[in-house]
Amino acid sequence: MSNYDHDQDQYGYDDDERFYEETAYNEEYYLERELELIRQSNLDLELEELEERHIREIGEEVLLSPVPIKPKESESKAEKESPPDQPAGEIPF
Numbered sequence: 001m002s003n004y005d006h007d008q009d010q011y012g013y014d015d016d017e018r019f020y021e022e023t024a025y026n027e028e029y030y031l032e033r034e035l036e037l038i039r040q041s042n043l044d045l046e047l048e049e050l051e052e053r054h055i056r057e058i059g060e061e062v063l064l065s066p067v068p069i070k071p072k073e074s075e076s077k078a079e080k081e082s083p084p085d086q087p088a089g090e091i092p093f
């Protein structure tokens with residue numbers, strides 16, 4: 001036998017009704033929630049695109065930085081100054 005007294009229940013059923021009126025029975029609640037999720041998703045995608053573009057630009061700057069060759073300088077010296085994975089005189093693609 002249970003010692004629980006239903007008459008002394010502290011749970012507010014009015015709160016349930018108010019909750020359902022604000023959410024489950026309210027179409028605007030779902031529309032606003034969906035719009036907020038779409039906004040957040042768009043912001044995430046935009047941030048990802050900006051990060052990728054920034055990484056590409058940095059990579060392009062590094063790859064496209066020329067190795068200066070002075071007129072009286074031999075090519076062997078220019079090869080020493082060029083990055084190890086890039087042969088002197090060739091354009092990386």
